[in-house]
Amino acid sequence: MTFSRRRRTADSMKRLYDWFHRYYWIIERGLGPRLERIVAGTVTAIPGVREKTALDWACGSGLLTVPLARLFRSVEGRDLSAGMLARAARRAAAAGLDIPFREGNILEPREPERSFDYVFVSFALHLFPPEEQEGILRRLLRIAREAVVVIDHGRRWNPATAIVEWLEGSHYDRYLKTDFAAMARATGAARFEERTIEGYSLLLFHR
Ligand SMILES: C[S@@+](CC[C@H](N)C(=O)[O-])C[C@H]1O[C@@H](n2cnc3c(N)ncnc32)[C@H](O)[C@@H]1O
Numbered sequence: 001m002t003f004s005r006r007r008r009t010a011d012s013m014k015r016l017y018d019w020f021h022r023y024y025w026i027i028e029r030g031l032g033p034r035l036e037r038i039v040a041g042t043v044t045a046i047p048g049v050r051e052k053t054a055l056d057w058a059c060g061s062g063l064l065t066v067p068l069a070r071l072f073r074s075v076e077g078r079d080l081s082a083g084m085l086a087r088a089a090r091r092a093a094a095a096g097l098d099i100p101f102r103e104g105n106i107l108e109p110r111e112p113e114r115s116f117d118y119v120f121v122s123f124a125l126h127l128f129p130p131e132e133q134e135g136i137l138r139r140l141l142r143i144a145r146e147a148v149v150v151i152d153h154g155r156r157w158n159p160a161t162a163i164v165e166w167l168e169g170s171h172y173d174r175y176l177k178t179d180f181a182a183m184a185r186a187t188g189a190a191r192f193e194e195r196t197i198e199g200y201s202l203l204l205f206h207r
């Protein structure tokens with residue numbers, strides 16, 4: 001079963017999140033603690049993490065950015081939606097963290113080559129069709145010195161997720177079938193790993 005008719009442009013995605021950021025707490029309640037546990041279970045194991053830098057693309061309300069900022073030397077966030085970024089800035093301030101958040105489009109990132117050690121993308125890659133995902137990963141791999149880390153839906157079809165993703169206008173159905181190992185080879189990643197953690201997919205594209 002596929003839900004494949006509603007697709008969004010960057011403009012309509014921005015409008016959606018500039019409206020939906022007020023209600024993102026509905027998502028945050030479940031997603032936040034799981035992202036915290038994923039960070040605790042994986043990022044803490046990166047050797048020398050306290051000396052490294054990270055960029056969180058499509059950071060939304062900072063659910064991942066804030067736990068990353070507690071571990072990395074410095075972290076920045078980027079997102080299309082000013083509303084989501086305002087929410088992220090409030091989360092960082094409440095945690096006593098100084099995190100630069102800036103507006104940007106992941107399809108046109110402006111960061112120089114090798115400007116961050118790690119680049120993260122959580123729950124955003126499935127918003128794009130596979131032909132755009134490859135370009136996104138290629139560009140993010142240029143920005144990263146060490147790896148691009150993708151956290152996204154688990155790869156087993158879930159009916160509740162399918163309905164939410166249809167409303168969001170994402171490419172959940174195609175995401176589930178994407179061969180990310182092949183995509184990693186196409187993007188020139190030196191090494192690729194895929195793991196399931198907290199029921200989510202963790203995709204690691206090493207430079
Ligand atoms: C489901 S939310 C995930 C947010 C956050 N990473 C998290 O895990 O909670 C998807 C985010 O992607 C952002 N987004 C969608 N299209 C984007 C684009 N082209 N460039 C940058 N951000 C984008 C949205 O504004 C939204 O904040």
